[in-house]
Amino acid sequence: MGRWMVLATIIHEFAHHNGAPITGGDTSAEEAVYHCGLGTSDEYYGGEDDPSTPYDPSVGG
Template sequence: MPFQFNVGDHSSPVSSYTSFNSTQYSKLKWARNKLFRMVKNNPSCNAYFRSLPNGRSLSNMINDSSIWVNYGPMISPLHGQIHVPTGEIAIGDRAFKMGRWMVLATIIHELAHHNGAPITGGNTLAEEAVYHCGLGTAKEYFEGVDDPRTPYDPHVGG
């Protein structure tokens, strides 16, 4: 069974993480389906994830039913967040307002944290996962010039 979205069937140990509502679910479902196709068709996703500190492939992670993704109504201005002690992930309003591609990028970013990418110190490993999964341009990655048409942001650290 794949990683799970909290649609009311999970009580997160993080008190500020809740279930998604029905209007958010269509973007989540699209993002999950796109993520499974992306991993199948883009080998750099798995290769990059295997290079992270915990060494898991993205395929392994998205097929891990113990990983829960929740709604984080209190995490603004962030797109997403991971609660390190529990491994629970939250997606916030900012990602949903920016659209399904940002929801997908946020899931990838937070899964990279789940796989050991540092959260603090301006480290960019989690955001680089977004690029390596095909959601950014080479110019953004190599020159640090943000393209607002992609969800990858070379300036995001942690």
């Protein structure tokens, strides 16, 4: 899981580098991890964390 968390962090930070706000309740940097295939649709749309993925819907915002 460690390597996937590193990848998720890099994707998240690239999203900030490309304009995703750091503050203000915007979750686009967190959503980038899901949109890159590192989370499930249940996590993204339902808000329920799946510990087998690096995406965590409770992070951000």
